[in-house]
Amino acid sequence: MVEPKKEKKERDFSQWYDWILERAEIYDYGRYPIKGMGIWLPYGFQIRKKTIDLIRDLLDSTGHEEILFPLLIPKWMLEKESEHIRGFEEEVFWVTHGGLEELDQKLALRPTSETIITYYESLWYQSYRQLPRKLYQIVSMFRYETKATRPLIRLREVTTFKEAHTIHDTFESAEQQIKEAIDIYKKFFDELGIPYIISKRPDWDKFAGALYTIAFDTMMPDGRTLQIGTVHNLGQSFSKAFNYKIQLKDESFDHPWQTSYGISDRVVATIIGVHGDDNGLVLPPNIAPTQVIVIPIPSSDESETKSIIDYSRKILNELLESKVRAKIDDRSEMTPGEKYYYWEAKGVPVRIEIGSRELRTHNLTVVRRDTLSKITIGEKELINEINHIMNSIQNNLYERAWKDLKQKIYETDNLNEARQYLDKKGIVEIPWCGKESCANKVMESLGAKSLGTPWPSQKISGKKCPICGEKAQTTMRYARQY
Amino acid sequence: MVEPKKEKKERDFSQWYDWILERAEIYDYGRYPIKGMGIWLPYGFQIRKKTIDLIRDLLDSTGHEEILFPLLIPKWMLEKESEHIRGFEEEVFWVTHGGLEELDQKLALRPTSETIITYYESLWYQSYRQLPRKLYQIVSMFRYETKATRPLIRLREVTTFKEAHTIHDTFESAEQQIKEAIDIYKKFFDELGIPYIISKRPDWDKFAGALYTIAFDTMMPDGRTLQIGTVHNLGQSFSKAFNYKIQLKDESFDHPWQTSYGISDRVVATIIGVHGDDNGLVLPPNIAPTQVIVIPIPSSDESETKSIIDYSRKILNELLESKVRAKIDDRSEMTPGEKYYYWEAKGVPVRIEIGSRELRTHNLTVVRRDTLSKITIGEKELINEINHIMNSIQNNLYERAWKDLKQKIYETDNLNEARQYLDKKGIVEIPWCGKESCANKVMESLGAKSLGTPWPSQKISGKKCPICGEKAQTTMRYARQY
Structure with a gap:
């Protein structure tokens, strides 16, 4: 098959990306007098809507129930889980006034909804008989980003934030849910022809308050990976913070277990970035307006x-x-x-x-x-x-995107080689002993960030950590990231 | 046909309404630590979604294009149209901080979007050739209500705000759009079996900045009318305020003409209030989950x-x-x-x-x-x-609701009689000379508010204003209102 030209896109992705958002009338960005916010134009809105319909169908058909929580969260509620608020406090937009009056409490624009949902779950569910429950909402989410913003990639108003929140009577049930969530996201990205690698984020980069975080990353044409989906096992952090217990099957009481998982506007960014070419956008037929x-x-x-x-x-x-x-x-x-x-x-x-x-x-x-x-x-x-x-188009987009991504993943235990792979817009997998200090040294040496370890976890043998020389437990992935 | 019992509903509508929201699992209200905000529960969310689908289909099939604007509007932009901001400034939630920093400009949570849309239209459309354009968005809207809040009726976060905004090269084209908008709303409420009266709001009660406002009201079981849809001819107020001109067919330049029209969460409140009975909710089949x-x-x-x-x-x-x-x-x-x-x-x-x-x-x-x-x-x-x-259910709901509303509309030029009709949970139509002072006296005497004059306008003859005794130009409607 003939491949269309991708020279401009590969040469200057950033410029190409801005051009396509405007040219295809997707998202009006850069003219709004508030940084990091833009307008979904009619054509872009339809692409976004069809994409949302896909994820909604997948969630509805697996017993998830759609709900809608308020945008505003009182400060005290957001602060309930201390790690969580530390992870977000510098990124929250605060409402302080109503009309001409000062409010008696500061209200946050939703940065994510774990706290508010746990608060209500504690009112709704008291027994294991009511569990598991799987809730989700598709809403705007706000982050006061201090980093450079990019349309649909790093925004201050993320308008397509699909956040699912589940609650369970046992750890095992929550673990099962993590698997279901990952399967749903796999299907979702497969339907869009977006290739991904799944990593367990290192502890130092997990979601604030979670036991662990599993992330989906894809590769953008400029050689930087983009996180496009995350799945968190929250353990009992939030139920403990809210002092929330349920009655278990054996009639004892304990804190329930929770998971959460999210998808954002970045999905549309990847549809553009992964499939597009020098003539413009290339849409998978299933979401083409x-x-x-x-x-x-x-x-x-x-x-x-x-x-x-x-x-x-x-x-x-x-x-x-x-x-x-x-x-x-x-x-x-x-x-x-x-x-x-x-x-x-x-x-x-x-x-x-x-x-x-x-x-x-x-x-x-x-x-x-x-x-x-x-x-x-x-x-x-x-x-x-x-x-x-x-x-045939649907399949071709899927296959050529996957082929492209797979060619960009390199294994090596040599840091010089790793650096060359990164320069070739790749992702490198390097044997890792498991120590944070060694990963830090690799990151520093490569000028790259750690994506985490492969998921599902893979035991490796006979390899050594290139920093300390100790036996490697697993591999760690590194890439230049958005 | 047997009519189900409506005793409780009629006797204490307020209590019945709260009961049904909880019992039918529609909307969790009154437990959220911010006044005037609640949670759409899964069942309620599905009713809301089906209702939104109806209005979206009607708008899409008449050439309206769905878009999405940011939630936050800078203060200076909201202030552009002076009447408009006066109408809203006491009701706006203000964001003043991002993270730990104070923002250099105050940002409003969208109370309505005329200003922000006009700003972008001025960037997008420069010629009559590009017009008319009909845009709409379905979003959350915020009002810092000082009045008593009621779930889905008077909220501080209105989550189902469908606002359409259109732009035209001539006044006539805008007037034509007003008619289309009214037709769309008629169809929408007809499909829900919600009866309505259409009034031209008196000048003292029109939308801030508009030439005039046409409103749809329905009657709730407690005898108070509820405004469920509004259509505004905005004239050139906003295009003038933004100093925005387009080139006309004759090559001259002038400010374009605009309309806007909105529907809110109240639609769901009326589905509940109008059709429900003592056993609970009664849903029209076309929106029943x-x-x-x-x-x-x-x-x-x-x-x-x-x-x-x-x-x-x-x-x-x-x-x-x-x-x-x-x-x-x-x-x-x-x-x-x-x-x-x-x-x-x-x-x-x-x-x-x-x-x-x-x-x-x-x-x-x-x-x-x-x-x-x-x-x-x-x-x-x-x-x-x-x-x-x-x-048959769809038709029966429509017919019995319309029959019920029609029986509640009374004509009289006698204020004592009018008071009795209002006590019977009615709406009264009283001959009116056209002077605001006379309408004010009637309102005061009746302890009711003016809904406006019938739309389309009706000439009446041989009647007199009961206050000044002068010849009545039209009739004015009065009711106890939400």
């Missing part, structure tokens, strides 16, 4: 042009009747070439070109966005062929 | 019970295959009676009871929630009959 664009090509003969447009509408209607999300672009003020350019930038998976020849032969010219290759299909086979092409 | 609940009735014979459950599952599957949102309640720890009570409170439109007789005869016992009447249907006719019953 428009899956097929029909473009009539006018003839020099006016009455023929009319027939071409009528025929194009007929094709459009057939697609719509078969539930294909199709549109026609019959704007008279644009040339076909301009239209190709326009819809390619928007990443529409399939283009059907209809001109004099197509009208005559009833064979349609189809261009697929992922490879920009042309295919001729007979009108009679329209729906079958279009569905076939969309499946 | 569960449309049909199948309840197997165990027999004393264990093997027969097993057959009943198997048969119930078969019925359930037939319903699901026909896209009916059905569930089975086969919990063993509850009696059928307890289950009836449980699902009636949740307002599930149709219940199918399956016991020994139903198993034997293949005739199913069906209870419709709106009338609590029993119907026997043959298994072979299952899908047709269930769809027929759901349509």
